[in-house]
Amino acid sequence: DAGVIQSPRHEVTEMGQEVTLRCKPISGHDYLFWYRQTMMRGLELLIYFNNNVPIDDSGMPEDRFSAKMPNASFSTLKIQPSEPRDSAVYFCASQPRRLDGLGETQYFGPGTRLLVL
Amino acid sequence: AQTVTQSQPEMSVQEAETVTLSCTYDTSESDYYLFWYKQPPSRQMILVIRQEAYKQQNATENRFSVNFQKAAKSFSLKISDSQLGDAAMYFCAYSPTGNQFYFGTGTSLTVIP
Numbered sequence: 001d002a003g004v005i006q007s008p009r010h011e012v013t014e015m016g017q018e019v020t021l022r023c024k025p026i027s028g029h030d031y032l033f034w035y036r037q038t039m040m041r042g043l044e045l046l047i048y049f050n051n052n053v054p055i056d057d058s059g060m061p062e063d064r065f066s067a068k069m070p071n072a073s074f075s076t077l078k079i080q081p082s083e084p085r086d087s088a089v090y091f092c093a094s095q096p097r098r099l100d101g102l103g104e105t106q107y108f109g110p111g112t113r114l115l116v117l
Numbered sequence: 118a119q120t121v122t123q124s125q126p127e128m129s130v131q132e133a134e135t136v137t138l139s140c141t142y143d144t145s146e147s148d149y150y151l152f153w154y155k156q157p158p159s160r161q162m163i164l165v166i167r168q169e170a171y172k173q174q175n176a177t178e179n180r181f182s183v184n185f186q187k188a189a190k191s192f193s194l195k196i197s198d199s200q201l202g203d204a205a206m207y208f209c210a211y212s213p214t215g216n217q218f219y220f221g222t223g224t225s226l227t228v229i230p
Contacts, residue, residue: 031216043208043220056217089160095216105152106218108162 004109006092012115018080021112024073025094033106034067034077035091043091049075082116089113121211123221130199131229137184138194138224140209146170151185151192152210155203156223165207168192196226204228 005024013019025032033048047057052069060067064083069075079086093106120143130136142151153165168176168185175183180200184193196203209221 033218042222045218048216050216091162093162105164105167107164108154110159110161113160 004092004094004107006090006109006112008112009110010113010115012117013082014117015083016081017116018078019082019086019114019116021077021090021092021114023075023077023092023109025075025092026096026107027073028096029094029107030097031095031106032069032075033091033093033095034075035093036088037091037111038088046077079114082114084116087114087116121209121219121221123207123209123224125224126222127225127227129227129229130196130203132199132201134199135195135197136199136226138196138207138209138226140192140194140221142190142192142209142211142219144190144211144213146213149214150212151183152212152218153181153183153192153194154208154210154220155205156208157202157205162208166194199228201228201230 004026007022031050034046035043036046037043044059046059047067048055049069065079067077089111091111092109095106096104122141124139149170151168155163155165166176166178166181168183175185180197182195204227206223206225208223211219
């Protein structure tokens, strides 16, 4: 398996522009997570999906952020309009569901480094 | 509230020596999961080791081992025979359900040749 795939790896944009980050989870994983990492706030969970359904989006900072998972193999995180304070590394992670219902490891993608000028 | 505390922002170790990274967490749950992730300069998050709270035996993965003290809510990572490739940011993570992860602020480890 190629692991979690994220694109683009780097994104530079100007304030006010729309930004779309993409994620392909590991095949067969039921859960998908979006995180944001900054020096000031560390690693924050933005939203996560279970079987393509958003379960908890309480970490989404504001209405400018939206996430979708139209199918089991693809998710997007969109920022519209983008602002300089959105500059961060955005990680996507996927997680399988264990048959015994117990916790399982999250597998992270390489991240997208976003810079909003 | 679930919190994870890593009190050592930076640590250094001589190559081939042993280093221990500290992590404490706050929870009222009895069953949960603990993880250590490594983040090298490439920024990718890599799982190092995991521990289930119901298991008393400390997890071990090659040169990496943990000291899990449930009563003290402590979960430290020991790296033996440190190698240059171990240099990275290390994050401790707590998960009450297996889905929600709470991360510490990280410890930056430098390995001195």
